[in-house]
Amino acid sequence: MQVHIRRIGNSQGIILPRPLLQQAGIENEIDLEVIDGAIVLRPMKADPRADWDQLFQKAIEDGHKPEKDLFEAMSNDFDQTEWQW
Structure with a gap:
């Protein structure tokens, strides 16, 4: 899926389609990191210390x-x- 990077104030961002977020289990907050040059989004754990x-x-x-x-x-x-x- 190709999306365009948009200007949001002094930052930049993308719009993620709702079905894509639902498929990934992402609701309100995400865990965001860069791994090997890729931006990785993961659903936030309810309790980060649970495991x-x-x-x-x-x-x-x-x-x-x-x-x-x-x-x-x-x-x-x-x-x-x-x-x-």
Whole structure:
């Protein structure tokens, strides 16, 4: 499908036909990025962090584990003297 780039204020844009958006599952917002010189539009996930559990589990299965508690060296005087557990 060939479309023309139009001027929209100081920017440029295209008009996407509704059937094309429906076919891609795009409603109100998109995730937009450039991959290998191509502009890629994807439907926005309702919760961008929804699959983090599966991604963390896969990373652990692939051998990626934190070496230690990353917050261990970040304590301060308040943590040591004033905070009560």
